[in-house]
Amino acid sequence: MTALNQYQRLEAAGTWREKPGASPREIIASLGDATLVLTDLRTEVPVSHWSLPAVMRLNPGQSPARYAPGPNDAEMVELDDPLMIAAIEKVHHVIEANRPxxxxxxxxxxxxxxxxxxxxxxxxxxxxxxxxxxxxAPPAQRAEIGRAILSDIEKSAGGTCSRPSGDMARHRLAARLIGPDADIAVLPTALKGARRLPGPLTIIGQDLITGESAAPEIVAGHVLAAQAAASSEDPLLAALRYAGTRATFELLTKGTLPESALAGYGERLLSNPPPRAEDETVLGFFARASVSSEPYARSLDPTGEAVLGLIEADPFRTAQPKQVLSGRDWVALQEICDQ
The missing domain is CATH 1.20.5 (Single alpha-helices involved in coiled-coils or other helix-helix interfaces)
Incomplete structure (x- = not known):
């Protein structure tokens, strides 16, 4: 038994009784590989072989230690050698540690x-x-979910604004800021910023394009800020969290969400302020689109105190940005909600 390698050839004197009331006999207890051999001290003849794993102590903590070969055996041996007692105890610890x-x-x-x-x-x-x-999710699936969210938004915000000249202007703005496949929808309400929906779709409110302080650079800034926020938090993932696990599983297996999965999501989306990404991320989008970040920053806080990072790190603070929209396109965009 590997637990007893350090106790090989260990022997100790003790007293053995064959049964209760029998005369005690002086013996030598010897540790074998997995047995305890008891040998008569006078005749040197083994009187008993005990299985070490089965040996049980009858008086734990007392001395001399008394052992029996098993729970129902009449034999008993007394040992007072500390090393022998330690060896038997170690066997029991190893057995308990490996017992199933x-x-x-x-x-x-x-x-x-x-x-x-x-x-x-x-x-x-x-x-x-x-x-x-x-x-x-492939682009077509993202676009379909984006349109579904826009339809839900239109239930409370009104239908998207549309006029031929204004539609041309918003398409040019989307291609200029985001990409050729992108689109910008204008709603006849105040959204206080822009929000990116799943797919290449961004929504803005009429409040962003009308009024004395409105400007193409400010509209562009809010649209770019929405793209930056979407790069940090996927708008499709946010929509799927609202739809739930069951609806998402149906999307994976059938390719579409249940019709009612996004009911009310548009209203919730508009009830919260537009998400904002870190300034460094936002400025990266402004730099790539060749748009100054200061007009956007001033639209958030005219004093500039809360948006100082966007003003001081404006990628076009000392350079000339590209034009966002022509004068004609800007007027057409401003009139897109006129009846």
């Missing part, structure tokens, strides 16, 4: 494992499923 768990303990271990799986399924799987669905 009881049926009761195994049952609890199984229950705990099942509980961990349930917790994982509840708290890890749904978020992972949502992220996976957002990551693999």
């Amino acid at each position: 768990p009881s049926a009761w303990l195994r049952g609890w271990m199984v229950l705990l494992a099942l509980g961990a799986m349930v917790v994982g399924a509840v708290f890890w799987v749904p978020p992972a499923l949502l992220r996976h669905a957002a990551d693999i």
